[in-house]
Amino acid sequence: MIEPTGYTALDLIGFTDRGAYDPTANYVKNDIVTVGNTKWRCKIDDTTGVTPAENANWTIYLESATSLAGMDDTDITSPKEYDILMHNGTEWENSDVLKEQEVIASKNLLHNDAITCDKDGIHFEVNPDGTVLANRTGASTGTVTLGIGRLSSEYIGKTVKAVGCPAGGSATTYEFSDNGGVNRDRGDGVTFTYNNEYFQIAIRQTEPCNNVLFKPMITEDTDATYNDYEKYWKALKDAMYTQAQNDILGSKNVAVGAFHNGTENGITWTVDSDNVVTITSSTGSVGPANITSDEFILPKGTWILSKNPIQITGIRIALLVSGSAVAITYNEEVAYYASSDTKCRIRLYVPSTTGALNVKFYPMIRPSIVKDNSYAPPAKTNRELTKDVKGLLATNMDASVDIRSYTTLNKYTAPKDGYLMVSPATSSYVYVGSSDAYISGTSSMSIVVFVRKGIQIWCSATQPSIAKFIGLS
Numbered sequence: 001m002i003e004p005t006g007y008t009a010l011d012l013i014g015f016t017d018r019g020a021y022d023p024t025a026n027y028v029k030n031d032i033v034t035v036g037n038t039k040w041r042c043k044i045d046d047t048t049g050v051t052p053a054e055n056a057n058w059t060i061y062l063e064s065a066t067s068l069a070g071m072d073d074t075d076i077t078s079p080k081e082y083d084i085l086m087h088n089g090t091e092w093e094n095s096d097v098l099k100e101q102e103v104i105a106s107k108n109l110l111h112n113d114a115i116t117c118d119k120d121g122i123h124f125e126v127n128p129d130g131t132v133l134a135n136r137t138g139a140s141t142g143t144v145t146l147g148i149g150r151l152s153s154e155y156i157g158k159t160v161k162a163v164g165c166p167a168g169g170s171a172t173t174y175e176f177s178d179n180g181g182v183n184r185d186r187g188d189g190v191t192f193t194y195n196n197e198y199f200q201i202a203i204r205q206t207e208p209c210n211n212v213l214f215k216p217m218i219t220e221d222t223d224a225t226y227n228d229y230e231k232y233w234k235a236l237k238d239a240m241y242t243q244a245q246n247d248i249l250g251s252k253n254v255a256v257g258a259f260h261n262g263t264e265n266g267i268t269w270t271v272d273s274d275n276v277v278t279i280t281s282s283t284g285s286v287g288p289a290n291i292t293s294d295e296f297i298l299p300k301g302t303w304i305l306s307k308n309p310i311q312i313t314g315i316r317i318a319l320l321v322s323g324s325a326v327a328i329t330y331n332e333e334v335a336y337y338a339s340s341d342t343k344c345r346i347r348l349y350v351p352s353t354t355g356a357l358n359v360k361f362y363p364m365i366r367p368s369i370v371k372d373n374s375y376a377p378p379a380k381t382n383r384e385l386t387k388d389v390k391g392l393l394a395t396n397m398d399a400s401v402d403i404r405s406y407t408t409l410n411k412y413t414a415p416k417d418g419y420l421m422v423s424p425a426t427s428s429y430v431y432v433g434s435s436d437a438y439i440s441g442t443s444s445m446s447i448v449v450f451v452r453k454g455i456q457i458w459c460s461a462t463q464p465s466i467a468k469f470i471g472l473s
Contacts, residue, residue, distance in 0.1 A: 023049050041374065108232040109160070110199065110218040113149040120144045122203055129231040132201060132216065134174075136209040145179075146201045148216045155194050162199065163189040163224050164216040174203045176216055191222050251379035252372070254303070255346055255365040257293035264289035267350055267357065274377035277361040279350060287352040292320075293363065298344045302368040305334040306375070314351035319344055319365075335368055379450075400468040404459055408435075411456040416471045420449045420457060423466035430467050431458050 018025070021033040021040070031042040033052060040052035041059055052058040112130040117123075121138035124146045132146065151160070162185045165176040169186035177184040178197035184190060201214050215229035259271045266286030269279045277291060298321075305319055319336065321344050346363050362375040403420075406412040408431075422430045422439050423446050430439045433455045439447055451457065451469070459467060 021052055023051070106233050107219050107221055107224065107228070107230040108217040109151050109155060109220070110216060111149050111232045112216060114146050117146075119146065122146075122209060124201075130216065131229070132214040134201070134203060134209050134212045134214065136207070140203075140205045142205050144203045144205075147179075148176075148199045148201065150196060150198045151194055151218060153196065156196055158194055158220065159191065159222065160194045160218050160220055161189050161191045161222045161224055162218050163226055164214050164229065166213055166215075166226060168212070172204055173207045174201070174209065174212060174214075176201055176214060187226070189225060194218075251376050252366045252370045253364045253376045253378045254298065254367075255293070255296065255363045256378040257296035257345055257363075259291065259293050259363065262291065264291075265352075275363060276375075276377075277348065277363070279348075279357050279359050279361065281353075281357040285352065285354045286357075287350050289350045291348040291350065291361075293346045295343055295345050298338050298342045298365065300338050300340050300342075302335060302337045303365050304368050304370070304373075305336055306362070306364040306366065306373055307333045314349075314353070315359075316349050317363075318347045318349065320347055333373070400470045402467065403430075403457055403469055404463045404467045406458045407461070408458055411458040412469065414451050414453055414455045414457065414469060414471070416453045418451060418469055418471040420451050421466060421468050421470065422447045422449070422464055424464040425462065427460075428462040428464045429460040430464055431460075433457075 016030065017032045018027065019034060021035045025048065027033065027042040027047040028045040029042055033040050033042070035052050038052075038060060042057065043059055044057055047057045050057040054060065108130070112126065112132070114124065114126050114132065116126045118137065120142070121136060121140040122144045123135050123137050125133040125135075127133065132148075134146075162176060162178075162183060165174065165185045165187050167187050169175050171186075175184050175186045176199065177190075178199050180197060183192045183197065199216065199218065201216065203209055203212075215226055217224070217229050217232075219228075221228070255275075259269075259275055259277050261270050262268070265288060266284070267279060267281045267289040269277050269289075269291055271277050279291070281287075305317070319334075321336075321338075321342055346365075348361050348363075350357075364373075364375055364378075366373070366376075401412070403412045420430070420432065424430060424440050428440065431437065432439070432449060432451060439449065446466075457467075457469065
């Protein structure tokens, strides 16, 4: 897991700014090009000579980029997009609201601050997981120490255990201890009350030190041993891809409240299958209009309300939370902390305007650990999918198709969108669309997969205990 120490530029997480669009250039997926004041994202590899537009090759990445207040083209991939944040109705700096939600997620409370180095005849190799390999390269003038670090002040006064010294530790060989020499781990760990001590690895002058692996860890688990080592890492509390404990989200977009076609004061909007709202009107004075989603549950946690891409003065989004509203404008992203699972709606306000409208709105709320702000349609969770499929199986068994007899020479083609329910037996595989995409496991598992019309499905020679396709009407 990546430590969420703040947002980084988008070009560091998979996007490449290729500058002005060149019809003779070859573009690959997630290349960004500029045409006028609009930036476009390439959707597929090997794209040449296809003019950016909403098509199979391109999609809008940012509209009217130079019209964003306080931003120019060089700012599009900078963290400035995330600087204006809201926390319980109060503006916060990005780093503050994230730090407030940042917690140590590992058993190991000690961050290893050391770097690979040579010190007085000992080479210390600091591994990516925080362990340290020590080897003697020459004579030492005395005890050689490598500073590791100290705990956060919140642990002062708490009972903790230091472990990490391998077998063979002693007063004459090596140890993992505080720099005052009071709390020493020489292979069996040491339990103590933390008082802001700084911990280090210490290797005695005459110790041969051949491939000695230290696993420096301080933990509140007083039963922990050398072999229980965990890498130190942080996370944002309550903001993972989980909902209701172990309910896994089906998309980074948790704004599952559906919008519906409608008309108000001369403004008409339609909604596609991805919950994207297209707003149109005829020439003349029209509006205002309030376009509101169905109610949905925003799980406890820290969330990013994605900015409104519509470049029309006065259009704004509101997240309606328990009767109140947190409003954001099109050039902002808002971080919102829900202290508990909360009933919400998203409302798009279109003011009175003169002239024809033809714009799109992409409603999205994503976990604050997700930096990619490209739109993704909302999707049901695995629990909701399982519930749907079980309901279909219970009420519409005749509509299901047993696909266990379909093989690589006789593949089943889904006649419509639907669900695939599989309970794979040991050594059995169910392939979905490709020999590289398959489901395997044991008969004690029950797996539900949503498949699109036209997808081919087949089974290995060893048949699963259950493999049913249930088409949706």
